[in-house]
Amino acid sequence: MEPFEVHILGCGSALPTTRHNASSQVIRIGNKQFMIDCGEGTQLQLRRGHVHFSFINHIFISHLHGDHCFGLIGLISTFALLGRTAPLHIYADGMLETLMKPHLDFFCKGMNYPIFFHGIDATKHNIIYEDNTITVETLPQKHRMPCCGFLFKEKPKKRHLIGDAVNYYNIPAYMRQAIKDGADFTTPDGEVIPNARLTREADPSRSYAYCSDTLPCPGNNKYIKGVDLLYHEATFAESEKGRAASTFHSTARQAAQIACDAEAKRLVIGHFSSRYDECDILQKEAKEIFENTLMADEGRIFTI
Numbered sequence: 001m002e003p004f005e006v007h008i009l010g011c012g013s014a015l016p017t018t019r020h021n022a023s024s025q026v027i028r029i030g031n032k033q034f035m036i037d038c039g040e041g042t043q044l045q046l047r048r049g050h051v052h053f054s055f056i057n058h059i060f061i062s063h064l065h066g067d068h069c070f071g072l073i074g075l076i077s078t079f080a081l082l083g084r085t086a087p088l089h090i091y092a093d094g095m096l097e098t099l100m101k102p103h104l105d106f107f108c109k110g111m112n113y114p115i116f117f118h119g120i121d122a123t124k125h126n127i128i129y130e131d132n133t134i135t136v137e138t139l140p141q142k143h144r145m146p147c148c149g150f151l152f153k154e155k156p157k158k159r160h161l162i163g164d165a166v167n168y169y170n171i172p173a174y175m176r177q178a179i180k181d182g183a184d185f186t187t188p189d190g191e192v193i194p195n196a197r198l199t200r201e202a203d204p205s206r207s208y209a210y211c212s213d214t215l216p217c218p219g220n221n222k223y224i225k226g227v228d229l230l231y232h233e234a235t236f237a238e239s240e241k242g243r244a245a246s247t248f249h250s251t252a253r254q255a256a257q258i259a260c261d262a263e264a265k266r267l268v269i270g271h272f273s274s275r276y277d278e279c280d281i282l283q284k285e286a287k288e289i290f291e292n293t294l295m296a297d298e299g300r301i302f303t304i
Contacts, residue, residue, distance in 0.1 A: 002030040004154070004206050004304040006229065009045035011270035011296035013235050013249075014067045016040060020272055021298055022067040025231075026051055027152055027208065029134055035059040036150060036210050042071035043078055049299055053082060058129060060136065061092035062212060063122070063147035069096070073103050080111040087114045091128055091136075093146050094119030122146035125223055139223060141214035143248045149211040151223060159199035169193055206304045209264075212271045215245065216254045221262040228304045230259050231296065234269035234282050252282040256289035270296030 005028040012020030022039025026046075033055040035042075046053060053075075061069050069092070079088065090096065097117035104115070120128050120138055123146065129136035132155075139149035158180040166176065171185055179185055185193045209224040211217070212233035224230060234252035236244040244251050250258075252269055259267035267290050272279045279295060286293040294302070 001203050004029050006302040008296045008300045010039050013271050013273050015274040017274045037068040038071040039067045040070040058089045060150050084113045089116045091118045122148035139220045143213045152208045154205040157202040159202045165198045224262045227264045229266050230264040231268045233271035235273050237281050252286040256286035259290045267293045
Protein backbone atom coordinates (compact mmCIF):
# COMPACT_ATOMS: atom_id res chain seq x y z
CA MET A 1 0.00 0.00 0.00
CA GLU A 2 1.35 3.43 -0.95
CA PRO A 3 2.15 5.85 1.87
CA PHE A 4 -0.46 8.33 3.04
CA GLU A 5 1.10 10.59 5.67
CA VAL A 6 0.40 13.92 7.36
CA HIS A 7 3.56 15.73 8.41
CA ILE A 8 2.95 18.55 10.90
CA LEU A 9 5.22 21.56 10.30
CA GLY A 10 3.37 24.00 12.55
CA CYS A 11 0.35 23.70 14.84
CA GLY A 12 0.29 26.96 16.77
CA SER A 13 -2.18 29.80 16.43
CA ALA A 14 -1.70 33.48 15.59
CA LEU A 15 1.16 34.27 17.98
CA PRO A 16 4.32 32.25 17.33
CA THR A 17 5.98 30.79 20.42
CA THR A 18 9.14 28.85 21.16
CA ARG A 19 6.88 25.81 21.54
CA HIS A 20 4.84 25.94 18.33
CA ASN A 21 5.19 27.32 14.81
CA ALA A 22 2.44 28.86 12.69
CA SER A 23 0.14 26.55 10.75
CA SER A 24 1.52 24.36 8.00
CA GLN A 25 1.60 20.69 7.09
CA VAL A 26 2.60 18.46 4.20
CA ILE A 27 0.42 15.62 2.97
CA ARG A 28 2.27 12.78 1.26
CA ILE A 29 0.21 10.42 -0.88
CA GLY A 30 2.30 7.97 -2.85
CA ASN A 31 5.02 9.97 -4.60
CA LYS A 32 3.03 13.23 -4.43
CA GLN A 33 3.27 15.92 -1.77
CA PHE A 34 0.72 18.65 -1.02
CA MET A 35 1.06 21.55 1.40
CA ILE A 36 -1.77 22.91 3.52
CA ASP A 37 -1.18 26.46 4.77
CA CYS A 38 2.19 28.14 4.87
CA GLY A 39 2.70 30.18 8.02
CA GLU A 40 5.87 32.02 8.94
CA GLY A 41 8.79 29.64 9.53
CA THR A 42 7.52 26.91 7.21
CA GLN A 43 10.78 26.77 5.25
CA LEU A 44 12.82 26.02 8.37
CA GLN A 45 10.36 23.30 9.33
CA LEU A 46 10.69 21.76 5.88
CA ARG A 47 14.45 21.66 6.37
CA ARG A 48 14.17 20.19 9.85
CA GLY A 49 11.75 17.56 8.61
CA HIS A 50 13.93 16.64 5.61
CA VAL A 51 11.01 17.31 3.27
CA HIS A 52 12.05 17.63 -0.37
CA PHE A 53 10.99 21.10 -1.55
CA SER A 54 10.87 20.09 -5.20
CA PHE A 55 8.11 17.53 -4.64
CA ILE A 56 5.61 20.17 -3.49
CA ASN A 57 3.61 21.26 -6.53
CA HIS A 58 0.24 22.13 -4.95
CA ILE A 59 -0.34 24.44 -1.96
CA PHE A 60 -3.76 24.88 -0.35
CA ILE A 61 -4.32 28.01 1.75
CA SER A 62 -7.31 27.81 4.09
CA HIS A 63 -7.69 31.58 4.55
CA LEU A 64 -5.78 34.85 4.41
CA HIS A 65 -4.83 35.35 8.03
CA GLY A 66 -1.09 35.84 8.35
CA ASP A 67 -0.39 32.79 10.49
CA HIS A 68 -1.59 30.66 7.57
CA CYS A 69 0.12 32.39 4.64
CA PHE A 70 2.96 34.74 5.72
CA GLY A 71 5.53 32.08 4.79
CA LEU A 72 4.37 31.81 1.20
CA ILE A 73 6.43 34.56 -0.46
CA GLY A 74 9.61 33.26 1.16
CA LEU A 75 8.92 29.72 0.04
CA ILE A 76 8.23 30.87 -3.52
CA SER A 77 11.54 32.78 -3.53
CA THR A 78 13.42 29.75 -2.22
CA PHE A 79 11.93 27.56 -4.92
CA ALA A 80 13.43 29.96 -7.47
CA LEU A 81 16.83 29.96 -5.75
CA LEU A 82 16.83 26.16 -5.88
CA GLY A 83 16.37 26.28 -9.65
CA ARG A 84 12.79 25.09 -9.76
CA THR A 85 11.23 24.79 -13.22
CA ALA A 86 8.04 22.83 -12.45
CA PRO A 87 4.80 24.84 -12.19
CA LEU A 88 3.47 25.69 -8.73
CA HIS A 89 -0.29 25.64 -8.16
CA ILE A 90 -1.77 27.66 -5.27
CA TYR A 91 -5.40 27.21 -4.22
CA ALA A 92 -6.79 30.04 -2.10
CA ASP A 93 -9.28 32.88 -1.87
CA GLY A 94 -9.05 34.88 -5.10
CA MET A 95 -7.75 37.91 -3.20
CA LEU A 96 -4.43 36.14 -2.60
CA GLU A 97 -3.30 36.58 -6.19
CA THR A 98 -4.01 40.31 -5.99
CA LEU A 99 -2.05 40.60 -2.73
CA MET A 100 0.86 38.49 -3.96
CA LYS A 101 1.38 40.07 -7.37
CA PRO A 102 3.33 43.20 -6.25
CA HIS A 103 5.49 41.06 -3.95
CA LEU A 104 6.25 38.64 -6.77
CA ASP A 105 7.01 41.48 -9.16
CA PHE A 106 9.39 43.09 -6.68
CA PHE A 107 11.07 40.15 -4.91
CA CYS A 108 10.81 37.29 -7.42
CA LYS A 109 11.70 38.73 -10.81
CA GLY A 110 13.14 36.34 -13.36
CA MET A 111 11.79 33.13 -11.85
CA ASN A 112 12.19 30.08 -14.06
CA TYR A 113 8.88 28.51 -13.10
CA PRO A 114 5.25 29.60 -13.48
CA ILE A 115 2.79 30.08 -10.63
CA PHE A 116 -0.90 29.38 -11.17
CA PHE A 117 -3.41 30.78 -8.68
CA HIS A 118 -6.70 28.93 -8.40
CA GLY A 119 -9.41 30.98 -6.73
CA ILE A 120 -11.72 28.97 -4.48
CA ASP A 121 -15.14 29.73 -3.04
CA ALA A 122 -14.83 29.08 0.69
CA THR A 123 -18.60 29.09 1.12
CA LYS A 124 -19.18 25.98 -1.02
CA HIS A 125 -18.21 22.34 -0.98
CA ASN A 126 -16.41 21.65 -4.26
CA ILE A 127 -13.75 19.42 -5.76
CA ILE A 128 -10.84 21.78 -6.44
CA TYR A 129 -8.16 19.25 -7.39
CA GLU A 130 -8.32 15.83 -9.01
CA ASP A 131 -5.86 13.41 -10.53
CA ASN A 132 -5.97 9.70 -11.33
CA THR A 133 -5.75 8.64 -7.66
CA ILE A 134 -7.16 11.39 -5.38
CA THR A 135 -9.52 14.30 -5.07
CA VAL A 136 -9.27 17.38 -2.85
CA GLU A 137 -12.55 18.97 -1.73
CA THR A 138 -13.30 22.21 0.11
CA LEU A 139 -15.04 22.18 3.49
CA PRO A 140 -16.73 25.54 4.30
CA GLN A 141 -15.67 26.85 7.71
CA LYS A 142 -17.04 29.53 10.06
CA HIS A 143 -14.37 32.12 10.74
CA ARG A 144 -13.97 35.89 10.78
CA MET A 145 -13.14 35.87 7.07
CA PRO A 146 -13.70 33.44 4.19
CA CYS A 147 -12.12 30.16 5.24
CA CYS A 148 -12.31 26.56 4.14
CA GLY A 149 -10.92 23.23 5.20
CA PHE A 150 -9.80 20.49 2.84
CA LEU A 151 -10.70 16.85 2.39
CA PHE A 152 -8.18 14.56 0.69
CA LYS A 153 -9.77 11.34 -0.59
CA GLU A 154 -8.29 8.43 -2.46
CA LYS A 155 -10.36 7.21 -5.37
CA PRO A 156 -11.62 3.60 -5.28
CA LYS A 157 -8.70 1.28 -5.93
CA LYS A 158 -8.43 -1.62 -8.31
CA ARG A 159 -8.62 -5.23 -7.22
CA HIS A 160 -5.41 -7.22 -6.74
CA LEU A 161 -4.51 -9.98 -9.17
CA ILE A 162 -3.86 -13.38 -7.59
CA GLY A 163 -0.47 -14.37 -8.92
CA ASP A 164 -1.05 -18.12 -8.83
CA ALA A 165 -4.31 -17.75 -10.78
CA VAL A 166 -2.67 -15.51 -13.38
CA ASN A 167 0.04 -18.12 -13.92
CA TYR A 168 -2.34 -21.08 -13.88
CA TYR A 169 -4.61 -19.63 -16.56
CA ASN A 170 -1.67 -18.05 -18.42
CA ILE A 171 -3.43 -14.69 -18.58
CA PRO A 172 -1.76 -12.39 -21.16
CA ALA A 173 -0.27 -9.15 -19.83
CA TYR A 174 -2.51 -7.00 -22.02
CA MET A 175 -5.65 -8.42 -20.34
CA ARG A 176 -4.56 -8.00 -16.73
CA GLN A 177 -5.62 -4.38 -16.37
CA ALA A 178 -9.16 -5.18 -17.47
CA ILE A 179 -9.30 -8.02 -14.96
CA LYS A 180 -8.14 -5.67 -12.19
CA ASP A 181 -11.02 -3.43 -13.28
CA GLY A 182 -13.45 -6.32 -12.69
CA ALA A 183 -13.60 -8.24 -15.99
CA ASP A 184 -13.84 -12.02 -16.16
CA PHE A 185 -11.35 -14.03 -18.23
CA THR A 186 -12.24 -16.36 -21.10
CA THR A 187 -9.70 -19.10 -21.80
CA PRO A 188 -8.76 -20.11 -25.36
CA ASP A 189 -11.11 -23.11 -24.88
CA GLY A 190 -14.04 -20.78 -24.14
CA GLU A 191 -14.23 -21.36 -20.38
CA VAL A 192 -15.22 -18.21 -18.46
CA ILE A 193 -13.20 -17.74 -15.27
CA PRO A 194 -15.05 -15.47 -12.82
CA ASN A 195 -13.18 -12.40 -11.66
CA ALA A 196 -13.53 -13.49 -8.03
CA ARG A 197 -11.22 -16.45 -8.76
CA LEU A 198 -8.59 -14.21 -10.31
CA THR A 199 -8.51 -11.25 -7.93
CA ARG A 200 -8.84 -10.31 -4.29
CA GLU A 201 -10.38 -7.24 -2.68
CA ALA A 202 -8.81 -3.87 -3.37
CA ASP A 203 -7.16 -1.94 -0.56
CA PRO A 204 -9.64 0.41 1.13
CA SER A 205 -9.55 4.03 0.02
CA ARG A 206 -8.23 6.40 2.69
CA SER A 207 -9.16 9.97 3.60
CA TYR A 208 -7.89 12.96 5.56
CA ALA A 209 -9.78 16.12 6.58
CA TYR A 210 -8.28 19.44 7.70
CA CYS A 211 -10.56 21.86 9.58
CA SER A 212 -9.01 25.14 10.74
CA ASP A 213 -9.72 27.97 11.60
CA THR A 214 -13.34 27.63 12.54
CA LEU A 215 -16.22 27.43 14.91
CA PRO A 216 -17.67 23.91 14.94
CA CYS A 217 -19.30 23.15 11.57
CA PRO A 218 -21.63 20.16 11.93
CA GLY A 219 -22.80 20.73 8.36
CA ASN A 220 -19.53 19.25 7.11
CA ASN A 221 -20.12 15.93 8.86
CA LYS A 222 -21.84 14.50 5.80
CA TYR A 223 -18.68 15.14 3.76
CA ILE A 224 -16.21 13.77 6.30
CA LYS A 225 -18.32 10.85 7.52
CA GLY A 226 -16.01 8.00 8.53
CA VAL A 227 -12.86 9.93 7.68
CA ASP A 228 -9.69 8.03 8.59
CA LEU A 229 -7.95 11.05 10.14
CA LEU A 230 -9.45 14.40 11.09
CA TYR A 231 -7.29 17.39 11.97
CA HIS A 232 -9.45 19.91 13.79
CA GLU A 233 -8.40 23.13 15.43
CA ALA A 234 -8.63 23.14 19.23
CA THR A 235 -7.41 26.62 20.02
CA PHE A 236 -8.87 26.85 23.53
CA ALA A 237 -9.78 24.80 26.57
CA GLU A 238 -13.41 24.69 27.70
CA SER A 239 -12.78 27.44 30.29
CA GLU A 240 -12.25 29.81 27.33
CA LYS A 241 -15.37 28.76 25.45
CA GLY A 242 -16.64 32.34 25.36
CA ARG A 243 -13.41 33.60 23.85
CA ALA A 244 -13.45 30.77 21.35
CA ALA A 245 -16.90 31.83 20.18
CA SER A 246 -16.02 35.52 19.95
CA THR A 247 -12.88 34.81 17.89
CA PHE A 248 -14.54 32.11 15.74
CA HIS A 249 -12.43 29.27 17.02
CA SER A 250 -13.18 25.90 18.64
CA THR A 251 -12.45 24.34 22.00
CA ALA A 252 -10.89 20.91 22.29
CA ARG A 253 -14.21 19.44 23.44
CA GLN A 254 -15.99 20.93 20.44
CA ALA A 255 -13.39 19.45 18.09
CA ALA A 256 -13.87 16.07 19.74
CA GLN A 257 -17.66 16.31 19.34
CA ILE A 258 -17.25 16.93 15.61
CA ALA A 259 -15.00 13.84 15.38
CA CYS A 260 -17.54 11.81 17.32
CA ASP A 261 -20.53 12.93 15.25
CA ALA A 262 -18.64 12.40 11.98
CA GLU A 263 -17.58 8.91 13.11
CA ALA A 264 -13.94 9.76 12.40
CA LYS A 265 -11.47 6.98 13.09
CA ARG A 266 -8.86 9.29 14.65
CA LEU A 267 -8.72 12.95 15.66
CA VAL A 268 -5.64 15.18 15.72
CA ILE A 269 -6.06 18.50 17.52
CA GLY A 270 -3.92 21.54 16.79
CA HIS A 271 -3.81 25.33 16.28
CA PHE A 272 -3.08 25.76 19.98
CA SER A 273 -3.36 29.17 21.62
CA SER A 274 -0.08 30.72 22.81
CA ARG A 275 -1.54 30.92 26.34
CA TYR A 276 -0.85 27.22 26.85
CA ASP A 277 2.76 26.33 27.60
CA GLU A 278 1.65 22.71 27.70
CA CYS A 279 -1.43 21.51 25.84
CA ASP A 280 -2.18 18.40 27.89
CA ILE A 281 -5.39 20.00 29.19
CA LEU A 282 -6.66 20.22 25.61
CA GLN A 283 -6.04 16.56 24.90
CA LYS A 284 -7.57 15.57 28.23
CA GLU A 285 -10.76 17.51 27.51
CA ALA A 286 -10.99 16.14 23.96
CA LYS A 287 -10.50 12.55 25.12
CA GLU A 288 -13.48 12.87 27.45
CA ILE A 289 -15.62 13.09 24.30
CA PHE A 290 -13.52 11.20 21.72
CA GLU A 291 -11.03 8.70 23.10
CA ASN A 292 -8.90 8.33 19.97
CA THR A 293 -7.57 11.89 20.14
CA LEU A 294 -3.95 12.66 19.32
CA MET A 295 -1.90 15.84 19.74
CA ALA A 296 -0.31 17.64 16.81
CA ASP A 297 3.32 18.59 17.34
CA GLU A 298 6.01 20.00 15.09
CA GLY A 299 7.73 17.18 13.22
CA ARG A 300 5.13 14.58 14.09
CA ILE A 301 3.99 12.36 11.22
CA PHE A 302 0.61 10.64 11.23
CA THR A 303 0.28 7.62 8.96
CA ILE A 304 -3.09 6.67 7.50
